[in-house]
Every structure is written in C-alpha cells, then in structure tokens.
Amino acid sequence: MTAITSPLQPTAQPSTIREFSFPRGLAGFPEASRFAFIYEGKGNMLCMQSLEYEEASFIVTPWDTTRLGEAPALSKEQRTCLKLDQDDHIMWMLVLNPFADKTWVTANLKAPIAINEKQLMGLQCIRNDADLELRYPWMEQPSLT
Amino acid sequence: MMVIRRKVGQAIRINDDIRLVILDIQDGRITRFGIEAPEDIAVHRLEIYEQIQQENKAAIAGDALAWLKQGE
Numbered sequence: 001m002t003a004i005t006s007p008l009q010p011t012a013q014p015s016t017i018r019e020f021s022f023p024r025g026l027a028g029f030p031e032a033s034r035f036a037f038i039y040e041g042k043g044n045m046l047c048m049q050s051l052e053y054e055e056a057s058f059i060v061t062p063w064d065t066t067r068l069g070e071a072p073a074l075s076k077e078q079r080t081c082l083k084l085d086q087d088d089h090i091m092w093m094l095v096l097n098p099f100a101d102k103t104w105v106t107a108n109l110k111a112p113i114a115i116n117e118k119q120l121m122g123l124q125c126i127r128n129d130a131d132l133e134l135r136y137p138w139m140e141q142p143s144l145t
Numbered sequence: 146m147m148v149i150r151r152k153v154g155q156a157i158r159i160n161d162d163i164r165l166v167i168l169d170i171q172d173g174r175i176t177r178f179g180i181e182a183p184e185d186i187a188v189h190r191l192e193i194y195e196q197i198q199q200e201n202k203a204a205i206a207g208d209a210l211a212w213l214k215q216g217e
Binding site for chain 2: 038
C-alpha cells in the first residue's frame with residue numbers, strides 16, 4: 001500500500017485519506033463534493049482528486065504571495081460556507097492547467113480554492129475582477145525543463 | 146424564459162428568500178441589480194462562471210496523477 005504525504009495529507013495510508021468537503025462542488029462539477037489531496041513528491045504540486053468522480057482530478061499548488069501578493073479576502077458568505085472561525089487558518093490553492101499551453105503550465109487566478117484544514121472544508125472562490133488571469137503562466141512545462 | 150418588466154426601484158422575489166432590485170440604468174444600457182439572497186446561495190456573473198466551468202473542465206483533460214508521475 002502506498003503511503004501518501006502532502007501538506008494537506010500528512011503521511012497516511014489510502015484507507016485513512018482525509019476527506020475534504022466541497023459543499024458547492026466545483027464550477028462544472030457541482031456534484032463533486034468530496035475531494036482528497038494526494039502528494040506525489042513533485043515540488044509544491046498536489047493532486048486534488050474527487051472521491052466520487054474518478055475523472056475529476058486536478059493539479060493544484062499553494063498560493064504564492066511572493067509572485068501574486070496577498071491571497072484574496074473571503075466574503076462573509078464564503079467564510080460561512082467554509083465554517084471558518086475567527087482564528088482558523090485558510091490555505092489557498094490554485095488550480096493548474098497543464099494542457100492549455102505547450103510552453104506553460106497555467107494557473108487559474110480567477111477561481112482559487114480556499115481550504116479550511118481544521119473543518120476539512122473547501123470552496124472554489126470565483127472572483128469577478130475582469131483583470132485576473134484565467135491562464136496565468138505559472139511554470140514551464142516539465143518536459144521543457 | 147420568463148420575462149418580467151420592472152422599473153428602477155422595483156423588485157423581483159424568487160422563492161421566499163431571494164430578492165432582486167433594479168437599482169438604476171446607466172446610459173440606457175447598463176442595469177445595476179441589487180441581490181439579497183441567503184448566504185449559502187452563490188451569485189456570479191454568468192460569463193465569468195461559464196469561463197471557470199470551461200477552465201475547470203480543460204484542467205482535467207487528462208489524468209492529473211499520471212501527469213504528476215510523468216518522467217519518473
């Protein structure tokens with residue numbers, strides 16, 4: 001049995017994977033409401049895998065304040081959805097798209113994912129700012145490096 | 146599609162808990178709405194929501210775990 005380790009998934013066997021609840025699913029996958037984060041030892045990248053729909057697996061990476069500045073603020077309704085208490089830590093993740101561009105793996109800055117580790121809750125937060133990039137060049141394609 | 150005519154300041158009620166008010170019309174072209182809805186109701190601009198839907202689907206156009214493992 002393979003051990004799984006990640007910032008969101010401390011060493012654990014598959015049978016004990018921590019399950020994160022996404023009460024609103026993801027845009028395009030409204031019924032995918034249970035996800036696990038799986039680390040495969042590749043830098044800061046994790047696989048965010050739906051536990052209901054095998055095909056719904058995403059590559060995600062933590063928000064980088066050095067490159068992007070401060071992570072977004074959550075609205076009151078988003079905090080409620082995440083069951084956030086005043087002192088709960090939010091982990092922000094970006095959904096990467098390795099297939100959008102031959103040169104770059106892109107990151108979706110318009111819809112980052114907020115994680116409440118304490119409550120095991122997640123929410124994709126759609127931001128209405130038209131200037132945010134849907135396909136921000138995040139890193140070169142691994143095959144090019 | 147249901148079509149309802151409303152003047153500025155008038156509202157539409159959807160179920161018991163969603164209220165949509167026409168705030169003003171700018172330059173005769175742009176309508177500003179005010180939306181009151183429960184906190185568990187997500188409200189988005191349609192074109193942005195559709196963009197995110199498409200991008201999420203594009204991002205899984207393969208097996209993420211296999212992609213992470215490539216080159217091993």
